[in-house]
Amino acid sequence: MNNLHDEIDAIRQRLGKKLLILGHHYQREEIVAHTDMQGDSFQLSAAAAQNTDCETIIFCGVHFMAETADILANSPENLAKRGGRRVDVVLPDIDAGCSMAEMATRQDVEYCRNSLTTLFDDDKIIPVTYVNSTAELKAFCGQHGGFACTSTNAQAVLREALQLGTSQPGTPQQESLQKQKKSQKPCVLFFPDQHLGQNTAIKMGISESQISLWNSNEPDFGGNTPEQIKNSRIILWNGYCCVHQKFVPGHIDEIRKAFPKIRVIVHPECRRDVVEKADESGSTAFILKQITESPAGSQWAVGTESRFVERLARQNPDKTIVNLAFQPSYCETMGLIELPKLAAMLMSVESGLKRNLIRVDDHIAPDALRCLRRMLQACS
């Protein structure tokens, strides 16, 4: 292993500023040790897009993250700054996908939206995609006046989305139609993560009767009545993250019994009953901040990916930090990236081969970029 570490260090030194290695918080420790930046998916992509020197980004994360990095790093403005030169984004393991992102396909979401247009005016259905989704779905949102969101900014984006849906003046008939349209409130179609959507909507005070779950395997309005759908302010896709959905309220009871003074903090991709039973909930960045800034001696049970929790425990030896569940919850696809694969990727980049190149098609990248920019505008 030492040889591999030395090999990686040597190649990184030879490539210098031409290479940027990004590491998601859920990566293995030996991978994180060789990254230039660590963070969550959007934070990493946005930071990488600002870098004007690098020619290649090795994204130690999953497929959708590399797509977002490609979209942002190769935006028209960034291409112009570099005189038209593209930045190549590569994944050390091409099979590193995200099961949640794969739970919503463009075809299924398009079918859902088409069904909704029989109950809502076209401009009242606002698609919002969690960044943990394919570039195709981001492009879909870009084409239909929608937004992306992260677990940090989901509330701000939903608030903005629910205020949309203004109509244009036209002929008297059109205007009479517009009056009817105005009485209809916008409805958000949120995908792919039902839990982030539901937890955010509940925090915003949206009532349960105004939240519907769209089961893409069910015919006829995803298993809902037309009335239920018409009353909805938010329609949730039935996707979930298998890592976060493993946590159940019983884990909180057990950990509180074992550590009576412990504070429970969970990610909003966890189920609603877990989020409501926890002391705090928030994005990976929020969890990192809360724990890092807590006083020595604090005790935390953390409901999120276990490699990240284990790293937090190592970085905060003066605090007690444990996984919320006694059984660790690792993201398997993040774990596909192992040291030999990173070393092989570096050798490939150095030799100019660029294996596992992630390049978003030119016909969807502009719409996907529009969707990401609307998210940033909604939060500014």
Ligand code: SF4
């Ligand atoms: S932790 Fe969940 S959402 Fe994140 S990459 Fe893994 S499966 Fe996807």
